[in-house]
Amino acid sequence: MPKRLDVRGEVCLSVSGFRELNRRRAAAGLALFANPRNAAAGSLRQLDSTITAARPLQFFAYGVGDASSLAIGTQTELLAMLAATGFQIIPHSRVCLDLAAVIAHFHFLADSRHELPFEIDGMVLKVNDLAQQKRLGAKARSPRWAVAAKFAAAQAVTRLIGVDFQVGRTGAVTPVGRLEPVKVGGVTVSRATLHNEDEIRRKDLRLGDMVLIQRAGEVIPEIIKPVVKKRQGNETAIKLPTKCPACAMPLVRKAGEVVRAVRRCENPHCAAQRLQALGHFCGKAGLDIKGLGQKVVEQLVQNALVNDIPDIYRLQPQQLAALAGWGEKSAKNVIAAIAAAKHPKLARLLAALGIRHVGEVHAQLLAQHFPSLTHLQQAGEEDFLKIDGLGPAVASSLVTFFSSAATSKMLIALRDLGLRISPDDDRGQDRPLHGQVFLFTGTLSHFSRDEAKARIKELGGQVATTISRKVTHLVCGQKPGAKLAKAQEMAIIILEEADLRTILAS
Ligand SMILES: [Zn+2]
Numbered sequence: 001m002p003k004r005l006d007v008r009g010e011v012c013l014s015v016s017g018f019r020e021l022n023r024r025r026a027a028a029g030l031a032l033f034a035n036p037r038n039a040a041a042g043s044l045r046q047l048d049s050t051i052t053a054a055r056p057l058q059f060f061a062y063g064v065g066d067a068s069s070l071a072i073g074t075q076t077e078l079l080a081m082l083a084a085t086g087f088q089i090i091p092h093s094r095v096c097l098d099l100a101a102v103i104a105h106f107h108f109l110a111d112s113r114h115e116l117p118f119e120i121d122g123m124v125l126k127v128n129d130l131a132q133q134k135r136l137g138a139k140a141r142s143p144r145w146a147v148a149a150k151f152a153a154a155q156a157v158t159r160l161i162g163v164d165f166q167v168g169r170t171g172a173v174t175p176v177g178r179l180e181p182v183k184v185g186g187v188t189v190s191r192a193t194l195h196n197e198d199e200i201r202r203k204d205l206r207l208g209d210m211v212l213i214q215r216a217g218e219v220i221p222e223i224i225k226p227v228v229k230k231r232q233g234n235e236t237a238i239k240l241p242t243k244c245p246a247c248a249m250p251l252v253r254k255a256g257e258v259v260r261a262v263r264r265c266e267n268p269h270c271a272a273q274r275l276q277a278l279g280h281f282c283g284k285a286g287l288d289i290k291g292l293g294q295k296v297v298e299q300l301v302q303n304a305l306v307n308d309i310p311d312i313y314r315l316q317p318q319q320l321a322a323l324a325g326w327g328e329k330s331a332k333n334v335i336a337a338i339a340a341a342k343h344p345k346l347a348r349l350l351a352a353l354g355i356r357h358v359g360e361v362h363a364q365l366l367a368q369h370f371p372s373l374t375h376l377q378q379a380g381e382e383d384f385l386k387i388d389g390l391g392p393a394v395a396s397s398l399v400t401f402f403s404s405a406a407t408s409k410m411l412i413a414l415r416d417l418g419l420r421i422s423p424d425d426d427r428g429q430d431r432p433l434h435g436q437v438f439l440f441t442g443t444l445s446h447f448s449r450d451e452a453k454a455r456i457k458e459l460g461g462q463v464a465t466t467i468s469r470k471v472t473h474l475v476c477g478q479k480p481g482a483k484l485a486k487a488q489e490m491a492i493i494i495l496e497e498a499d500l501r502t503i504l505a506s
Helices: 015-027 036-044 050-052 075-087 099-115 129-136 196-204 271-282 294-300 309-314 316-322 328-340 344-354 360-369 374-379 380-383 394-401 404-415 449-458 483-489 498-505
Strands: 007-013 055-066 122-124 146-150 154-169 170-186 187-193 208-214 222-226 437-441 473-476 494-496
Touching: 007 036, 015 036, 036 050, 036 055, 050 316, 050 360, 050 437, 055 075, 075 129, 099 122, 154 222, 154 271, 170 196, 170 208, 187 208, 187 222, 271 294, 271 309, 316 328, 344 360, 344 374, 374 394, 374 404, 380 394, 394 404, 394 483, 437 483, 449 498, 473 483, 473 498, 483 494, 494 498
Parallel strands: 437 473, 473 494
Antiparallel strands: 007 055, 122 146, 154 170, 154 208, 170 187, 208 222
């Protein structure tokens, strides 16, 4: 390998990664991304790299800046070298010997692209010989040795036969269009998202309309527009609900939401919300309890076995085994998975509880700053606002959640059922004093030992009470004790109070 290599490629979000990301965003009450491409681009544009890091991005290498120092002569060899070096490369590239082969491969990819784990909108043709690439050179903005060939978008026209209004975990009500089944891009589609009611109005959609739908690898396709010239005059306006379709409580529409134009059911006892919340708790964004997917959770709720989160930990194997479609073995497995979910890390549990606006990233931040649930229950809005990355909406939502009687009751029940937070070894990994252990001897003059200790812990360091191999720094005040000689013997770094102040200040 040369000393320096400039590897080029594409950052990409797989369809499953995209769904997962949107599920997490929905759980946190955030606006959803329209497609994986936007989501990937948006992820890279983040100023806060921890947000980027939390997104399931992939990188596919396809080239290098300057290949002249490499002992290779073709694009194919370049890809092989990148793969051998450990980069992911797109596995679908082919060497085509003539244009007919190129066209055949184009059709092959166009037909099979929906089976790929990521979305593609076309392919890039490249001259394989690097010497020829060099001779061909580049125009102002693009090389002459590479050209993109795009597929046609997967669209279809069908009839909108109804609109369902679904209640999400945070009470947001979203419209979903029911369609006459139609094939789009290789799959039969009978439902399409309408995003929100403003979309319905903006597109002037009516029941009975023929609509143009487009599928771009999303969970459900979207309705682009009505085909107005196909209207027969018997189309009717879409009625927007004023009451929750699940619990019949009046819906509230507030301005200034992250998601615009959202009607919400604010009934804390709404059955639909509770079902979604339970599914979220057991699901991948929550404690990831194997065997307790949304469908199973629905079955448990319908059979009155589970009503709230603590009920999950009260399930007995014989209750499950008696349900339709269950056996002793599957019941046992799920009970074991539930028992295994009794020791979550704090961040996991916080994300699982489904506190409004609190997604995985916020949960991580909170776990880094608060050692326990008790600390979170005692914190006020100002304590949350001190954390870089937590805004007022999150802070107020946290206070509302932790100060509610229902929350305390639930947390007490969970504790009584054996739920314990497991210590998080990763905690504070990115903080400046992570992995460093401080020990004190002698008297400090500028601040108290407790203040110094608190500050060290805040920066991710640890404080020891006795000398051991684990100690990395001895802070030496006035009139040091026997620890000093011991530390010198063990070659531990010795700090004076002024050194410590410098470290803590920087
Ligand atoms: Zn409701």
